[in-house]
Amino acid sequence: MASPDLVTPWPSSTGYSFSGSLDIRLEEANPADTLPALEVPTSSISYNCTIPKPPPLPCKTFTRTKYANTFLECCSVPKETVDTWDKLFNEGHGADVYVITEDESYVPAHSSVLGAASPVLGNLLQQTRIKNGMRYIKIPGVPYDAVRLFIRFLYSSCYEKEEMKKFVLHLLVLSHSYMVPALKRVCIYFLEQDWLTKENIVDVLQLARNCDAPRLSLHCVRRVVKDFKAISSTEGWKVMRRVNPALEQELLESVVEADSKKEERLKKMEERKVYLQLNEAMEALLHICRDGCRTIGPRDKVLKGSQVACGFPACKGLETLVRHFSSCKTRVPGGCVHCKRMWQLLELHSRMCNEPDTCKVPLCRHFKEKMQQQCKKDETKWKLLVSKVVAARNRAAAFSGQRSGFI
Ligand SMILES: [Zn+2]
Numbered sequence: 344m345a346s347p348d349l350v351t352p353w354p355s356s357t358g359y360s361f362s363g364s365l366d367i368r369l370e371e372a373n374p375a376d377t378l379p380a381l382e383v384p385t386s387s388i389s390y391n392c393t394i395p396k397p398p399p400l401p402c403k404t405f406t407r408t409k410y411a412n413t414f415l416e417c418c419s420v421p422k423e424t425v426d427t428w429d430k431l432f433n434e435g436h437g438a439d440v441y442v443i444t445e446d447e448s449y450v451p452a453h454s455s456v457l458g459a460a461s462p463v464l465g466n467l468l469q470q471t472r473i474k475n476g477m478r479y480i481k482i483p484g485v486p487y488d489a490v491r492l493f494i495r496f497l498y499s500s501c502y503e504k505e506e507m508k509k510f511v512l513h514l515l516v517l518s519h520s521y522m523v524p525a526l527k528r529v530c531i532y533f534l535e536q537d538w539l540t541k542e543n544i545v546d547v548l549q550l551a552r553n554c555d556a557p558r559l560s561l562h563c564v565r566r567v568v569k570d571f572k573a574i575s576s577t578e579g580w581k582v583m584r585r586v587n588p589a590l591e592q593e594l595l596e597s598v599v600e601a602d603s604k605k606e607e608r609l610k611k612m613e614e615r616k617v618y619l620q621l622n623e624a625m626e627a628l629l630h631i632c633r634d635g636c637r638t639i640g641p642r643d644k645v646l647k648g649s650q651v652a653c654g655f656p657a658c659k660g661l662e663t664l665v666r667h668f669s670s671c672k673t674r675v676p677g678g679c680v681h682c683k684r685m686w687q688l689l690e691l692h693s694r695m696c697n698e699p700d701t702c703k704v705p706l707c708r709h710f711k712e713k714m715q716q717q718c719k720k721d722e723t724k725w726k727l728l729v730s731k732v733v734a735a736r737n738r739a740a741a742f743s744g745q746r747s748g749f750i
C-alpha cells in the first residue's frame with residue numbers, strides 16, 4: 344500500500360525557492376528570440392508599454408541522466424542555477440565559515456547559506472565568535488565525507504547516489520539534528536524504496552524512532568515481521584538485544600501478534616467455509632424436495648439412477664447422504680453417523696424455513712413442533728448455528744451480486 348507521497352516523488356523543496364533572492368532581470372532579452380516555442384494567448388490582452396511582458400516559462404535544458412539525483416525532474420530550477428550553487432560550495436569562494444569534522448578536517452562554507460538552509464546551524468553560527476574573519480563550527484560524530492555531502496546538499500540539493508547510499512544513515516541523523524526536512528525526505532525515500540537490507544534494518548528502525556520518522560519506522564517493523572528469521576540472526580539484531588532489550592521485546596511481540604492474527608484469519612476462513620457449505624446443503628435440500636432433482640428425484644418419487652447428472656452445484660454433496668438416508672435400516676436420531684448428519688440438516692432446514700405448512704422438505708413441521716419442547720441450551724446452540732448460516736448466505740449473495748454488478 345503505497346502512500347500517495349511515495350508515488351509522487353517530492354513536494355517542491357524549500358531549498359529551491361530562490362525566487363525572492365535571485366531576482367533575474369530579463370528586460371533586455373527578447374522573449375521571441377530566447378523562447379521561440381513560447382506562445383502566450385494574447386487575444387484578450389493588449390500589451391502596451393506600462394504592462395510588462397510575462398516572464399518566460401522555465402526552460403528544461405537539464406538532462407535527466409546527469410541530474411537524476413537532484414530531483415530536478417520535478418522542480419523548475421534551471422540547471423545553471425543549480426550549477427552555480429554547486430560551484431559555490433565546491434570552490435568555497437568567499438567562504439566565511441569552516442565546518443570542522445570528526446577527524447579535524449575543514450569544509451569551507453558560507454554562513455548565510457548554512458543559516459538559511461538550517462535554522463539550527465543559523466543559531467550555532469550566531470553564537471560563534473569570528474577569528475581572523477572566519478567562524479568555526481564543529482559537526483562531530485560523522486565521517487568527513489558525510490559532512491561534505493550534507494553541506495553540499497544545503498547549497499544545491501545535489502548529491503551522487505552512490506555516496507548518498509553509503510552515508511544515508513549519517514545523513515538521516517544530520518537532517519534531523521540540523522532540521523533540514525528536504526534532505527530527510529530524500530533519505531527516507533531511498534531507504535523505503537530499496538536501501539533497506541536485513542543487515543541494516545534494525546539500525547534504521549532505531550534511527551527512524553530517534554529521528555521522528557514514523558512511517559519509516561513502521562516500514563521497518565513490517566519487514567522484521569515478514570522476514571523475522573533472517574533479520575533476527577543478523578549482527579545488528581544481536582547488538583540491539585544487548586543495548587535495547589525493550590525494542591527486541593516489542594519486535595518479538597509484533598511477530599507473535601502477526602502470527603496469531605494470521606492463524607485467527609485462517610480459522611475464521613475455515614469456519615466461514617463450513618457455514619457456506621451448510622448453506623449450500625440447505626439450498627440443495629430445497630432444490631431436491633421442492634423442485635425435484637434429475638439425479639436424486641423429488642421426495643415422493645423413486646430415486647433415479649444417475650443417468651444424467653443434475654447441474655445444481657450443491658446437489659452432488661448431498662446426493663450420497665440422501666441415498667444413504669433413504670435406505671439405511673438404522674434411521675433413528677443418534678444412530679448411524681450419516682443419518683445423524685441428515686437429521687441435523689433436516690432440523691437446520693426446519694429452523695430456517697418460514698413456510699412449514701406448505702414445505703415439502705421431510706419432517707419440516709415435525710421439527711418445528713419439537714422445537715417447543717427443546718431445552719434452552721440446545722435452543723441457543725441452534726439459534727447461533729442458524730444465524731451463522733444465514734450470515735454466510737447473505738455474504739455469498741452479496742458477493743455474487745457484486746460480481747454480477749461488475750460484469
Ligand atoms: Zn439436483
Ligand SMILES: [Zn+2]
Nearest residue numbers: 671679681682
Ligand atoms: Zn444411516
Ligand SMILES: [Zn+2]
Nearest residue numbers: 696702704707
Ligand atoms: Zn421447510
